[in-house]
Amino acid sequence: MKSWNRMQDAVAVVLGVFAALSPIWLTTNDRAMWSLIVLGVLVALAGLAHMARPDMAVADYAMGVFGVLMFISPWVMNFHALEGAAWTAWVVGVLTVVVAVSAMPMMAARMHHGDHGVAAH
Template sequence: MKSWNRMQDAVAVVLGVFAALSPMWLDTTDRAMWSLVVLGVLVALSGLAHMARPDMTMADYAMGVFGVLMFISPWVMNFDALRGASWTAWVVGVLTVVVAVSAMPVMSARMHHGGHGGVAAH
């Protein structure tokens, strides 16, 4: 189970770095740029924090919150008209939430041990 979480943490770091650096090749406004940079850095840091301390489950929950914030940022920060920046936020946000949920202790225990309705139950 630990190697699975390590892979998820690495994916979170890559997603965060991608989002944080994406304003370098995307057309953005100041709001779009700062949303992608700040939320990208927070996603990457939550992945790194979980790598450093795998028992720190708050990093998974924080990562999920950052993913949701990333997903809604184009509407909240009013850059949904910028297709590249908004699609980056939406895709990275959804993938971050998926990674965070799959790394949560209860979900990963069910998925990997086949317990009561998990993915591996059959």
């Protein structure tokens, strides 16, 4: 379970760094640039925090929230017309939520014990 969580944390860091650096090669406006930078840094920091303290479950929940915010940011910050920036936010947002949900303690415990939603008798 620990190596799987470590991999998820590393993926989160990579996703966050990618989003934060993406304004370098994407066409953005100020809202898109700062949304990608700030949310990307927060995702990467959540991954690093969970690497440093694997027992800190709040990092997984925070990562999930940051992923949702990243996903909705093109509409909220009105940069959905900038296709590259919008698609980056949508894809990184969805992947971040998937990583966060799969790393949450309940999901990780189920994967570790082979429980697939079947109640114990």
